[in-house]
Amino acid sequence: xxxxxxxxxxxNELNKIVHDFIWEGKGVKIAQKTLVARKQEGGLKLIDxxxxxxAIRIKTVKKYMEGRWEFGWREFLKKYIDDVGRMxxxxxxxxxKQSMTVGxxxxxxxxxxxxxxxxxxxxxxxxxxxxxxxxxDSVCELDGMESRVKxxxxxxxxxxxxxxxxxxxxxxxxxxKKQQDLPEMxxxxxxxxxxxxxxxVKKVYDLFIMDQIKVPASEKVWSRVFEDLDVKKIWSNxxxxxxxxxxxNNDFLIRHNRIYTNVVLxxxxxxNNVMCDVCNTDxxxxxxxxxxxxxxxDFFVFLKSLLKKNCFDDVNLKERWRKIFLFGVFQKKTAIDxxxxxxxxxxxxxxxxxxxxxxxxxxxxxxxxxxxKAIMTRDIEMCCKYGGDDVKDFFVTGNKxxxxxxxxxVLYNW
Ligand SMILES: [Zn+2]
Numbered sequence: 256x257x258x259x260x261x262x263x264x265x266x267n268e269l270n271k272i273v274h275d276f277i278w279e280g281k282g283v284k285i286a287q288k289t290l291v292a293r294k295q296e297g298g299l300k301l302i303d304x305x306x307x308x309x310a311i312r313i314k315t316v317k318k319y320m321e322g323r324w325e326f327g328w329r330e331f332l333k334k335y336i337d338d339v340g341r342m343x344x345x346x347x348x349x350x351x352k353q354s355m356t357v358g359x360x361x362x363x364x365x366x367x368x369x370x371x372x373x374x375x376x377x378x379x380x381x382x383x384x385x386x387x388x389x390x391x392d393s394v395c396e397l398d399g400m401e402s403r404v405k406x407x408x409x410x411x412x413x414x415x416x417x418x419x420x421x422x423x424x425x426x427x428x429x430x431x432k433k434q435q436d437l438p439e440m441x442x443x444x445x446x447x448x449x450x451x452x453x454x455x456v457k458k459v460y461d462l463f464i465m466d467q468i469k470v471p472a473s474e475k476v477w478s479r480v481f482e483d484l485d486v487k488k489i490w491s492n493x494x495x496x497x498x499x500x501x502x503x504n505n506d507f508l509i510r511h512n513r514i515y516t517n518v519v520l521x522x523x524x525x526x527n528n529v530m531c532d533v534c535n536t537d538x539x540x541x542x543x544x545x546x547x548x549x550x551x552x553d554f555f556v557f558l559k560s561l562l563k564k565n566c567f568d569d570v571n572l573k574e575r576w577r578k579i580f581l582f583g584v585f586q587k588k589t590a591i592d593x594x595x596x597x598x599x600x601x602x603x604x605x606x607x608x609x610x611x612x613x614x615x616x617x618x619x620x621x622x623x624x625x626x627x628k629a630i631m632t633r634d635i636e637m638c639c640k641y642g643g644d645d646v647k648d649f650f651v652t653g654n655k656x657x658x659x660x661x662x663x664x665v666l667y668n669w
Contacts (some may be wrong), residue, residue, distance in 0.1 A: 256455075266304055282515050288469035297471035297490045305463055309458040312369030313451075316347070320440065320452050335363050359364065359613035373442065373463075473512035474614075480542070481578055489582045495597045497638050497646065502601040506606055507544070509512065509581065514608070516544050542589055545607055546577050554623045555580070558603055564668065565595055565654045580604070595654045602631045628669065 274287065291306075292298025319329055333344060339355045340346025351371060356364045440451040444462045474486045489510050493503065508514060515541035520527040531539040534549040545551075558580075559572050571579070581604075583597040606627035613619045634658065639647040650657050650665070658666040 266308075270306055285511050286469050286472065288467055289471050291464060292468045292471075294493060295490050296468065296487075297474070298468070302406055303467055306460055306463050306467055308365075309369045309372065309463060310456045311374060312366045312461045313458045315366045316370050317451055317454065320347075326493050330361055332366065335359050335367070339367070360572060405485075471511055484582075485585075488585045492583050492585050492593075492597055495583075495601055496594055497642070498598060498601055499634050502605050504636075505605045506601055509604060512541065514541060515545065516541055532618075533611060533620065541613075545604070546612060550596060550623070551607065554603075554606075554627070558599070558622050561656070561669065562596055562599065565592065585629070592653070594655065599631070600640050602634065603627055606630055628667075632665075632667065636665060 257568055270287070278544050287301070288303070289297060290299045290301040290630070291303040293300055315332075318326060319332060334355075336346040337343050338359075342349070343472070352369065353368065359367070376664040436510045442449045442451060442454060442459070442462065444465075449458060449462075471490075474489075476559050477484055478486045493506055493510070495503075507566050517527060517529050517531065518541075529538045531537055531543055533546055536549055537543055537547070555576070556565065559576070562572060579596075582598060583600050584593050606623055609630075610621045610623045610626055614623050639650060647659070647665070651659050656668050660666045660669065
């Protein structure tokens with residue numbers, strides 16, 4: 256079998272290792288079920304081990320359905336299916352209960368348990384009439400009707416009342432397969448139909464993870480703070496070409512509202528001063544930290560003029576500055592202007608965080624404008640140095656800010 260059974264404690268240990276790696280052991284900050292989402296939904300596309308395991312178990316059922324006899328386990332599974340359902344391989348089509356698999360070896364129990372979990376989104380196309388057992392099972396599931404004889408009688412009566420022509424069509428002209436062939440099975444999800452025999456493990460995983468994903472908790476906060484913000488969009492422009500990991504990580508934490516402001520720290524430990532370490536005039540809330548701090552005013556004037564020089568219109572900058580500063584602009588990544596704006600702002604946000612940390616941890620005040628310039632030039636020059644001429648071309652094309660000098664050096668129009 257493709258994957259051996261994985262005890263619960265191994266699963267827990269693996270999850271812990273992944274979490275500790277991401278959060279450096281400082282405890283979970285963003286829900287694991289959010290991190291498994293795709294990046295454009297605010298996640299990191301982290302693998303959810305439980306769901307992955309489920310998908311692999313479903314693959315076992317798929318192999319079974321394919322009728323590939325080279326797998327020795329197939330005979331065992333067939334026997335267990337019969338034990339559970341008492342109707343041979345048709346047992347796959349009934350909705351069995353968890354208790355029915357008690358006493359089976361773990362690996363078979365897991366396969367059947369995975370199957371039980373997906374059963375409600377699977378439907379089957381069976382040529383000809385369903386066996387009485389399947390009908391009985393379906394009716395009981397819906398109705399809790401108990402008497403097998405009663406159900407069978409009703410089924411027979413329905414069949415008998417059908418015009419003989421119909422019966423003929425159903426019994427004979429339906430793509431009647433060999434007796435031992437199992438019905439076609441499909442997974443039905445959001446209006447899409449997937450044949451169980453051709454579906455990949457990845458697809459099964461993708462289908463199931465959709466139900467697991469938890470919407471980022473910060474979305475609620477941003478919708479409250481910024482009335483006309485299309486909050487789902489904030490995850491769409493995180494991937495900025497040639498951006499550094501440091502900036503990306505910072506943007507990720509900002510968008511998830513996972514910034515340790517003094518107000519947050521004060522809630523954890525009330526010895527922590529709530530005031531802004533940089534300007535000392537107000538409480539350091541998230542909005543103060545990134546937008547309202549007195550010591551940011553000049554920096555924002557400088558930033559706006561920098562963006563304006565590169566074809567960003569004035570109206571947008573005045574009216575939507577708070578949103579633009581925090582989340583950037585959402586246009587297509589191919590538009591070079593928008594790349595430029597997002598690249599600049601991502602560095603500006605990092606500069607804001609770093610200058611705050613200098614003040615908070617070291618009691619040092621840095622000149623944010625110079626600090627920002629230093630980070631930007633460092634990152635652009637690093638990219639050009641190691642990325643070669645193509646990268647350099649990318650940086651100097653389409654904006655008036657970055658130029659190439661006579662000695663092929665990078666020049667900036669601050
Ligand atoms: Zn301040």
